[in-house]
């Protein structure tokens with residue numbers, strides 16, 4: 319192997335795979351000619367070793383616990399920026415100037431009204447429909463109203479989905495609770511208006527700041543399950559609403575965005591069971607139990623989740639400010655300590671992830687548990703759209719993995735009486 323290429327030889331045939339080096343020096347081998355040259359394909363369950371694209375949006379290093387959007391450290395952004403500015407950064411690659419930010423903000427406000435038909439669709443859904451299903455359906459339904467150019471990454475398309483999404487999330491929350499919708503107030507900021515529409519009253523500055531921080535922390539996370547889904551759906555030229563709706567569905571699962579709801583439900587279950595954390599830690603270590611500690615472990619962070627550190631601090635601030643004393647928080651801290659000191663968790667590099675703490679903050683603010691994952695979606699939207707836009711601008715081909723077929727080889731059909 320030379321430094322700039324990898325040579326793969328199989329059954330007398332070989333291919334040269336150029337080594338591509340990213341700006342953070344991560345090497346990858348380009349296998350574009352592998353199948354043509356050698357007949358081989360790769361097999362990589364869960365894509366643990368597979369780079370699906372080149373991207374300039376988010377960099378993370380799981381070993382070092384680094385997360386950066388467009389080169390800016392997540393801790394810096396969480397402390398000094400705001401969600402709208404971060405959305406602009408993710409989408410356009412640079413922090414906005416003051417006039418750019420003012421223009422972006424006013425366009426988001428001006429385009430935030432959601433058509434009445436969407437409210438009708440939400441109201442017509444069965445009352446027991448999970449908010450993530452409502453959100454996926456409502457987002458998809460926008461494609462019926464804003465079809466023009468919505469498969470193209472035009473400014474209009476991008477602004478439209480970004481502007482309407484918080485309104486949709488708030489409507490979904492009110493609908494799930496059987497409450498009337500609160501009118502959209504275009505004079506309010508992005509987060510302020512969302513909180514006002516969700517709760518029917520203005521939120522305090524501490525809460526708005528905490529929400530801003532949470533949304534920033536969730537805004538992008540490179541090629542995770544839901545983002546890859548958005549890019550995959552978009553690669554077929556599906557419009558932005560369909561692509562984001564697919565991402566919402568992928569985010570819903572408890573191994574991904576659904577973890578924040580699962581964490582809180584697990585803490586509630588432990589509390590109801592008497593609060594013996596040691597018992598649940600033991601269960602998590604016992605493979606036969608099928609039980610996992612929700613909010614622990616991450617596919618890429620194998621040291622710590624940098625978002626978890628920031629959010630833990632925000633969590634303390636919000637709980638202090640609201641004067642909340644919750645037994646679930648004590649349970650959460652006991653679980654955290656038990657896991658950090660237990661060789662099972664240490665050996666497997668299982669640390670609390672961002673969702674371990676986010677649910678506790680959302681609960682203290684007053685969000686119902688089943689809204690936690692839609693809140694994750696609200697934060698992730700700029701990342702999804704930025705990645706979708708990048709995929710379009712790169713003119714990436716339709717996503718279509720190969721497989722290793724393990725089923726029956728050709729066999730003759732037998733009439734039913736002969737089987």
Ligand code: ACO
Pocket residue numbers: 572573574575577602603609610611612613614615616617618666668671672673
């Ligand atoms: N509790 C107990 N054991 C665990 C946990 C957990 N939460 N997570 C992983 N393990 C164990 C596995 O059993 C496995 O053990 P083994 O090596 O003895 O077989 C080992 O740790 C590695 O686990 P994998 O599932 O192979 O790790 P993977 O990288 O595929 O999965 C995942 C990562 C899905 C996040 C996993 O850690 C998990 O299920 N965590 C709980 C759910 C969760 O919090 N998800 C949120 C992720 S963050 C986000 O989406 C924003």
